[in-house]
Amino acid sequence: MDTESGVPILDFRKSTGITLEEGGQGWKEMIKKVREAFESHSMFLLRCDEIPKELQNEMFANIKSLFDLPEETKTQFTGKRVYRGYTSKSVALPNSQTFGIDDTFDPNETRSFTKLMWPEGNPNFREALLSFSSEARKISSFILKMVVEGFGLPENYISEVEELCRGNDTRLTKYPLPKETTDSAITFVPHTDKFNLTFISENEVQGLQLLQKSGNWVNVNVPSNGFVVMVGEMLQVWSNGRFKAPIHRVAIRGNKDRYVFILFSLPKEETFIKVPPELVDEDHPLRYKTFMYEDFINFIKTVGTKLGAFEDFAGI
Numbered sequence: 001m002d003t004e005s006g007v008p009i010l011d012f013r014k015s016t017g018i019t020l021e022e023g024g025q026g027w028k029e030m031i032k033k034v035r036e037a038f039e040s041h042s043m044f045l046l047r048c049d050e051i052p053k054e055l056q057n058e059m060f061a062n063i064k065s066l067f068d069l070p071e072e073t074k075t076q077f078t079g080k081r082v083y084r085g086y087t088s089k090s091v092a093l094p095n096s097q098t099f100g101i102d103d104t105f106d107p108n109e110t111r112s113f114t115k116l117m118w119p120e121g122n123p124n125f126r127e128a129l130l131s132f133s134s135e136a137r138k139i140s141s142f143i144l145k146m147v148v149e150g151f152g153l154p155e156n157y158i159s160e161v162e163e164l165c166r167g168n169d170t171r172l173t174k175y176p177l178p179k180e181t182t183d184s185a186i187t188f189v190p191h192t193d194k195f196n197l198t199f200i201s202e203n204e205v206q207g208l209q210l211l212q213k214s215g216n217w218v219n220v221n222v223p224s225n226g227f228v229v230m231v232g233e234m235l236q237v238w239s240n241g242r243f244k245a246p247i248h249r250v251a252i253r254g255n256k257d258r259y260v261f262i263l264f265s266l267p268k269e270e271t272f273i274k275v276p277p278e279l280v281d282e283d284h285p286l287r288y289k290t291f292m293y294e295d296f297i298n299f300i301k302t303v304g305t306k307l308g309a310f311e312d313f314a315g316i
Contacts, residue, residue: 002045005210005218008037009226012048012139034143035150038239042246043210043230045222050135051201053225059132060203062125063259067097067174069117074099076116081297083169096187098173104133104263105168133170136199136263141165143229144197144265147239153278164196164234164273165265175207175250175258187258188250190307193232194300195264200228205258211247219253233310234267237288240279247307269294273314288314 001008010033011018019026037044067074071088077099079085084100087093103109107130114126144161178185190211200208200222208220208228222228231243252258267273274290296313303309 002221002223005041005220007041007043007045007210007220008033009045009047009223010034010037012046012050014049031146031150034146038147038231038243041210042244043220043228045220046139046227046229047223047225048139048227050139051132051227055128055132055135056201056225058124059128059201059261060259062122062128063172063174063203063261065122066099066117066125066172067259073117077113081169083171093173093188094186095178096173096175098171101170101172103167104129104170105137129170132201132261133168133263136201136261137165137168137265139227140197140199140229140263140265144235147235151239151242151276151279153276157276160276161238163271164238164267166268166271167266169195169264169266171260171262171264173260173262175205175252175260177252177255177257186249186251190247190249192245192247192307192310193230193264194234194296194310195232195266196234196238197265198228198230198232199263199265200230201261203259205252205254205256207250207252207254207258207260209249209251211249217249217251220248232264232266233314234273234293236310237273237314238275240275240284241287242279242284245310267293269297287316289316 012020020030021027074086077086079100084102086099088097089095101113110126110130114122144165145158148157148161175187202222204224206219206221209217210220211217231245233245236243236245271293272290273293275286275288280286291314299313
């Protein structure tokens with residue numbers, strides 16, 4: 001457990017003797033821990049073997065080289081969907097820069113992106129991005145399968161949850177160290193994630209903060225070679241409010257720039273988001289209407305990062 005925030009640390013590492021074979025005792029115990037972490041803290045910190053330290057180091061060296069490109073090169077990357085493309089110093093991300101890239105587990109997408117940024121080619125970046133994204137996506141799917149089993153739902157719901165993760169939005173973000181002060185500086189305003197599940201890796205420069213029920217902000221200290229797994233609003237709907245997307249922000253701590261890789265698992269636009277009837281009972285009355293993800297995204301375009309907007313749209 002992170003002693004400052006209280007967020008649980010779950011260890012999936014086979015190298016430490018953890019066995020997560022489906023149906024086994026270790027699998028059942030971890031299912032319980034995942035559900036408890038999402039219900040109590042809306043997130044957990046993860047240690048796993050699937051993304052080795054060497055791949056993380058390579059990924060972040062490549063991310064730095066991406067942001068070191070000339071501004072006129074970076075602005076060539078535009079996106080038709082909300083939050084995609086290259087953005088610099090937006091309302092939500094003051095003084096920061098970010099790339100939003102669709103489906104980076106697809107070799108064609110990563111090749112298209114790197115070809116735009118480096119016309120002469122950058123195979124190291126392309127392969128690192130593809131490998132990192134693919135592994136992060138597998139881990140996210142693995143965790144969501146645990147969620148289904150943790151609720152005791154029939155196996156057919158595994159395919160339904162997989163539909164909620166059919167695509168991904170990868171964010172590569174640079175949070176520069178504030179020039180005027182060494183104190184913490186807000187570089188991402190308070191918000192909740194508009195997707196299904198969030199997987200975060202950072203270059204070991206801390207910055208994530210979580211809003212507690214008391215109204216206090218606490219630092220989330222990610223362990224070395226660790227990751228953050230966080231509930232998004234679509235998973236909040238699907239779970240009928242048993243899980244809640246946490247309000248969080250970024251405040252730089254440290255003496256160097258913070259680089260972050262984030263993979264958001266998300267549905268395709270035509271996917272309908274709905275609560276399984278098995279998760280509706282007297283103690284948990286239906287909280288959210290059924291809606292198409294595209295309609296939600298179109299709504300978000302008009303309200304941005306406004307807190308509470310999600311409940312206005314989907315709540316009953």
